[in-house]
Amino acid sequence: MRQTNRLSDGGRIDRSKPMTFSFNGNQYSGYEGDTLSSALIANGVNVIGRSFKYGRPRGIVAAGADEPNAIVQLGATEATQVPNVRATQQPLFDGLVSQPTSGWPSLKFDLLGFSGQLFGRALPPGFYYKTFMFPQAAWKFYEKHIRKAAGLGRSPTEPDVDEYDHLNQHTDVLIVGAGPAGLSAALTAARSGAHVILADEQAEMGGSLLSSRSRINGAEASQWVADTLQELAGMDNVLLLPNATVNGYHDHNFLTIHERRTDHLGDRAPENQTRQRMHRVRADWVVLATGAHERPLVYANNDLPGCMLASAVSTYIRRYAVIPGHSLVAMTTNDAGYQAAFDWQDAGRNVVALVDTRQAPTGDCVEEARRRGIRLLIGHAVIEAKGSTRVSAARVAPLSEDGQHLTGPAEKLACDTIASSGGWSPAVHLSCHTGGRPVWNDEVIGFVPGESLQRQSIAGAIAGTFDLAGCLEQGTQQGAEAARQAGYEAKPASLPTVEEPATGNAMALFCIPHEQRISRAPKQFVDFQNDVTAAAIELATREGFESIEHVKRYTALGFGTDQGKLGNINGMAIAAKSMNKTIAETGTTIFRPNYTPVTFGAIAGRHCDDLFDPERHTAMHDWHVRHGALFENVGQWKRPWYYPKPGETMQQSLDRECLATRNGVGILDASTLGKIDIQGKDAREFIGRVYTNAWAKLAVGKCRYGLMCGEDGMVFDDGVTSCLGEEHFLMTTTTGGAAHVLEWLELYHQTEWPELEVYMNTVTDHWATMTIAGPDSRKLLAELTDDIDLDKESFKFMDWRQGTVADVPARVFRISFTGELSYEINVPANYGLDVWEALFEKGERYNLTPYGTETMHILRAEKGFIIAGQDTDGSMHPYDLGLDWAVKEDKPYSFIGKRGMKREDCLRQDRKQLVGLKTKDPSIVLPEGAQAVDDPKQPVPMTMLGHVTSSYYSANLGRSIAMGVIRGGHQRSGETVYYPLSDGRVVEAEITSTLFLDPKGERQNV
Amino acid sequence: MSELQTDTRVSIMNQMPEAGVTARSALYFSQAATQPVFGPGQAQVFLWEDALRGQLVIRGDAGNTDFAKGVSSALDLALPGQLSSSVSATMALLWIAPDEWLLLCDLEQAFAIETRLRDALTGHYAVINVSGGQTQIRLAGSAAASVLQKSMPYAVSDAHFPVGKVVTTALSKTQATVRRIDSTDWELTVRRSFADYAWRWLTDASREYGLHLGQPEHNEN
Amino acid sequence: MFRIYCPYCGELREEEEFHPKGPAHLARPADPDNCTDEQWGDFLYFRDNPRGLHNELWVHALGCRKFFNVTRDTQTYLIKGSYRLGESPDQARTSGDQA
Known part of the structure; x- marks a missing residue:
């Protein structure tokens, strides 16, 4: 297609590099150096979209970031769709594909002459407020259609292919x-x-x-x-x-x-x-x-395609060598507006008139206009544009000195472009x-x-x-x-x-008067993107909105993606005038980031897909992958969840892993547990202050379970701490709590107890930890060590020993989270995989079975061991959990949590307390989170007693087991509670001890 | 191998295994999974793991002259001050915090050095073997600084980050101790469990500059 | 995005290296066991929220792991300076620490 509005010379485009592009399905051509908007103008494309509220045709107004109308959807393929692009800011490239985004139902429909009031009545000023307030249900409907019509475009349905x-x-x-x-x-x-x-x-x-x-x-x-x-x-x-x-x-x-x-x-x-x-x-x-940014002047029908900023007209002519029309009427309140007329004339097209709102303008530009023979209408203004889908005439009338009244009849000047300059913001x-x-x-x-x-x-x-x-x-x-x-x-x-030309004074004028008052005159647009008119702003102030921030929100002035770059000041001036205030008194709204829309891609950067968040791996991770483990995210760690064999369901895998561990030997990668090396003369004292239980007498070579509470007395972490030396301890934490616990310890050391001589360092990543559990675990370990005496009398439960496992120096901790005979083997992580594989080599004859976090959860639940963060939620103290034995109240130092758990509220008998739960029907596994009630027939809302925290099917017990909290639950053993589920079922369960298996703890003491 | 020493203040452990045990560094599998993009001739970024170094955390009071003297006599290295490092042919001592340093040495020498340190130090101090817990990623080449700019918020200009400086900061969404070894040669100490993430992040950030997996030619032995 | 001076590293660092830890100078009562519930509740839950200068505890979490205090204007978000634990707010500074 010919570029009818392209000038034969000048501009900063490269005519030796022609390019083709499409808009709204039509093919056009342009040159390197064009923007999409200059290329569209070159091709005589007038209408770029329809307005959001009134469905009026809209054309290009500006040449930069302030453009309110020419907002397009870019992209040749689904995956490269970009919504909300200003054509004025998009450099042209060969093969560019663009679509109008505010053209719904269609640009063409509109061009046929239907200037429909799509939403005009439905969306009065204050629409957002009025609709949000009532009726609520209508918003869903409006929102869907407003979005479609509001020029926001659509997001791609396929992933972005670019980085x-x-x-x-x-x-x-x-x-x-x-x-x-x-x-x-x-x-x-x-x-x-x-x-x-x-x-x-x-x-x-x-x-x-x-x-x-x-x-x-x-x-x-x-x-x-x-x-x-x-x-x-x-x-x-x-x-x-x-x-x-x-x-x-x-x-x-x-x-x-x-x-x-x-x-x-x-x-x-x-x-x-x-x-x-x-x-x-x-x-x-x-x-x-x-x-x-240049301010357009506000006059009737000023949104017709062909109404442009004066500076944009100059930019298109001088920079891009395109001219947006044939005959121009330029209106200005200042000298800068004259340039558009000069550039237009120099481009060889007709300047119908230069309309200056000032009564006695002076300066070089005025002189030059006279010299050029341009018809100069001093003390006049364009009061109204005429035309249907393009300006066909401007109505021009004389103005009073203050610009607030017309002083004579209007003259109609035929033209296809009206440039206006109201000054610069x-x-x-x-x-x-x-x-x-x-x-x-x-x-x-x-x-x-x-x-x-x-x-x-x-x-x-x-x-x-x-x-x-x-x-x-x-x-x-x-x-x-x-x-x-x-x-x-x-x-x-x-x-x-x-x-440069010497300039005269500019006139402060924003809204041009019309023969009719604002509310009756043809629409005078202030914010093109949101279809806010001068009348709407006046109405807002009449309805009592005095703060400019409220006027903005009420009318949606400046709410578009252009942030009101074009219209805000005019809107404030109109609001000020209708309240009989100065603009200085009214003030301005302020702007927030971002200045122009930013793609989500740029916000995300490379933090997406598999770089979205760190994935932490243990030294044995590669083995787990090779052996078909499915993984669970625990914090940022990837932990084996379970290891399905071909054809197994998840429950079958778990049953197999659970039974193999209880009956033979299983192995768990426990490397993710937090490990903190604590050294110093006061290490023991320090640990005694941060844990609830006693540490004064823990001998070297011994391990002990500890509970960590906040000052409020609520449990937030737990783990086993081992005495490595008189002044040396190894503390373990939950996997997810490791970083927080270390920071917590440092907080107390640095702020409260700097006098304590203690150093703490993380060694989580240094040690690969593998837990072998089950009756055969001692036999298996014996095959891999010859310098650790595994005799049950010399290496007791809750002891640790240093030695060699599979030729690697190791610390072996005889502790158990399953209730089985169990050893946690710690070796330096560089050798972790080698030791792990050696265990499997020797473990073959014991059917050594790898188990994941899910089996670990089941096995520990069978023993009633809590998981901090699952069975606790920051509102449970040790007594709520039935862990009275882990609190030593008579320690000399008032340990963290001691005072907190003695608060009046913490002593109530009807607190939610952790109990065991057995469903009457042993095949039903309660959903975690289900709420207990005493009376399932009580009308909703029922009186809730507490929720299920852990729930599994136990293959070892051949039934389901659960733990949960119940108000006053410790006194209700043997009673029945009911769990009404979302599917309508009501599950009956008996309150029991949390010890479902081996209540005397004999299995771990063999 | 050592018996449990019940009469000591701290548990000391020679952590070297017997011969025949396979050591795998933190990036053993990650490196194998990464495709080299450019040959060393065209690459502007060189990335490799300085694998299986001995690493000891040393804690103590810098203001205690006995401690400072003890460390430097045991290592024959000055105790470096704020954000700096001391290096010898086989060791580098990095400042981490006012009471914390990281010693990088030969893995085989780690226990001997730890023993020398313990012999030389008295009072309140700690030495912790973390050799398996972190690794050193090396980043070199003319675009190495650009890769770092994509990865960390700390300024890497010559003025802010001269050769020898050590800064512990954010590396994308993990943490690294970054040492400038030479004008275009950087060392990043990252935690083992985060090493694969850091490696993938860095290889990704390097691609546009031409990435070669391995040392620049002039560095190769 | 603040720029915070770490008085232990002796440098201005980016906010993402730090964690905020609440108000500074919040001392744990010396004898918790003899505090009333009300006194303990004040220590646990009640915090000033001043308009203007506020002393805050921060930790250089991704750097040297040291805690220190920051004097920050809660209206302007401008930071007057940082000072080490044990120092007073009038020692707040943005440069000059040597370890």
């Missing part, structure tokens, strides 16, 4: 924005030797200079840009980041930059290259040179992210950043400096200041010479 990553940066100076101020700041700071990062959201750096008519050092401004960038690119201490939006400004000068590395290259990123990168930057000093967004409040400045006619708490300064248009010479000067100053703040000496720099 994204993060890069941490530390820099002396970060400069945000590479316009005149940012470039001159970067140059000055970099010349001092400081490390500088210069980031700009556009593909090409230079900002406004790329479409400016002003000259620097006697040449085109773009030449100065090229020279400056060349110098910066040659410096080792400078990192230039184009296509990189500084999206978030966080505490202590931490900023995130969203760099689109390959979005300009194609639908997919090239191999071995990440598509987008999130730079996580810590900067010593930040210079915000983010520029300003500094892009204060980033300055708000850490809490800064913008302040109104009458001279600037805009909000400028308020006092900042960060190590930061501002330069250029963000500071309200709109002339080029001023921007360059301020940039140079702030670059030098940044360097100085970062500890470098900036040499005085000479400023470039600038030729």
